[in-house]
Amino acid sequence: MDNNFLEIEKKVLKERAKILALPVIKENSKSEERNILLFSALNQNMAIYLSSIEAVTQITDIVSIPHTPKHIPGVIRRKGSTIALVNLRFFFYPDTENLIDEDYAIIVKAKNKIFALQVNDIKGVIPLLTSQIKKIPDNFDSAIAPYVSGITSDDTVILNIDKMVTSEGFGTTGIEN
Numbered sequence: 027m028d029n030n031f032l033e034i035e036k037k038v039l040k041e042r043a044k045i046l047a048l049p050v051i052k053e054n055s056k057s058e059e060r061n062i063l064l065f066s067a068l069n070q071n072m073a074i075y076l077s078s079i080e081a082v083t084q085i086t087d088i089v090s091i092p093h094t095p096k097h098i099p100g101v102i103r104r105k106g107s108t109i110a111l112v113n114l115r116f117f118f119y120p121d122t123e124n125l126i127d128e129d130y131a132i133i134v135k136a137k138n139k140i141f142a143l144q145v146n147d148i149k150g151v152i153p154l155l156t157s158q159i160k161k162i163p164d165n166f167d168s169a170i171a172p173y174v175s176g177i178t179s180d181d182t183v184i185l186n187i188d189k190m191v192t193s194e195g196f197g198t199t200g201i202e203n
Contacts, residue, residue, distance in 0.1 A: 031130075034082060037151050038063060041076050058156050064149035064182065065132060067114045068170075071149070071182040078187045080133040080140060082148050085111070095195060096120055102131060102142055109133060110141045117190070118169045136187040139197075159184060 097116035131142035159176035
């Protein structure tokens with residue numbers, strides 16, 4: 027692994043520890059600062075709030091699992107745990123045929139489920155004021171729009187992980203909620 031990636035991974039873990047150590051704050055201010063993890067996927071910049079992220083890692087091996095949805099190419103192993111890997115390209119665009127090189131995984135926790143998002147590149151952690159987040163435009167990509175909580179002035183798409191995990195067809199069975 028390159029040093030830049032190791033630095034990003036350390037920063038993610040340090041920021042996550044800080045977040046977990048903070049007391050619960052009620053949202054009464056108009057603009058609060060939240061840290062986001064920037065990454066690239068689907069040929070665009072995307073982000074996830076750091077509070078949802080457990081870790082970032084390089085993907086070394088994917089073990090395929092039969093009878094899973096197309097957007098779950100398999101599982102990865104990390105520190106003794108088996109984690110389902112979700113390919114964003116196939117989640118948003120199930121009819122996609124081509125696959126590009128996606129070597130990184132962002133391990134997230136949403137609605138008490140832990141899974142990994144397969145992405146092209148991890149760019150780093152930055153602070154973002156909630157006042158800097160804009161609504162998505164009406165002409166925004168309809169495949170992605172239901173899972174976006176907003177976009178920044180530089181068109182970084184902020185994903186809503188909770189909406190993704192609760193969407194129909196996200197999991198591997200019809201029993202999951």
